[in-house]
Amino acid sequence: MSRWKDTLDALMHERAAALFGYAYVLTGDADTAEDLLQDALVRTFRVNRRSGTVNEAHAYVKRAISTAFIDGHRRTEARPQRHAHDAGDFAGASATTPDHAPAADAHLDLHAAILTLPPRERACVVLRYLDDMPIAAVAAELGLADGSVKRYLSDGVARLRPLVSTLDFPTDSPDTVPVRTRGGTR
Known part of the structure; x- marks a missing residue:
């Protein structure tokens, strides 16, 4: 062989x-x-x-x-x-399934919320927060610049927060840098 x-x-x-x-x-x-x-x-x-x-x-x-x-x-x-x-069909499935445990329900909610993200944001969020990869590794994995990954993560987390209010995404990550805007940093 x-x-x-x-x-x-x-x-x-x-x-x-x-x-x-x-x-x-x-x-x-x-x-x-x-x-x-x-x-x-x-x-x-x-x-x-x-x-x-x-x-x-x-x-x-x-x-x-x-x-x-x-x-x-x-x-x-x-x-x-x-x-x-359709991601909406998946989100509705958790309502018809009997609730076996709160943890399972939370996982379904998170998964349904992740499915609403655009593909690049979804890939970045999954690699960063579920695979626990540093931003540089996510960038290398997807062939993106670090800044692009940070932007996709920022946008993805902003979309996920209202959908999954019980989940707290870390904001003080060691590889987070201030985002520059035209008027300075924010």
């Missing part, structure tokens, strides 16, 4: 659940998350690239998931689909 196949097997054995979870948080739908993960795996391993570690492969696949999600959302907006996923 070739080395890339060994890496793929090890990646799926050790990290499949984490990669699927990441795709699920972005999409909000298990079937779409499976498709997104499958596309990312194909994009990553279709070329017979040099075999690396499981950590390198994990990073490649995670980046491919982010890129495919953002590109797919862009394509959907350019050419709307007849049965496009």
Whole structure:
């Protein structure tokens, strides 16, 4: 068996659940998350690239998931689909489901709120606050400048606060810098 196949097997054995979870948080739908993960795996391993570690492969696949999600959302907006996923349908599902625990309800509320964010804001918020990555790592993961990530995070958190009032996003992050405006800093 070739080395890339060994890496793929090890990646799926050790990290499949984490990669699927990441795709699920972005999409909000298990079937779409499976498709997104499958596309990312194909994009990553279709070329017979040099075999690396499981950590390198994990990073490649995670980046491919982010890129495919953002590109797919862009394509959907350019050419709307007849049965496009509506985040409002997901939010309404929690009202019909019996409340098993307050924590589960809070997770559903957070997930429904995250699904309302535009793709780049969603990806930045998920990587920064759910994966607990520093801003520089989020920027590297998504191929963005640090300032762009900070802006997406600021906009995303501003949209999430009214929707999920029980959640407090940290504001005194060590990698937060003052945002410059025309009149000075704010």
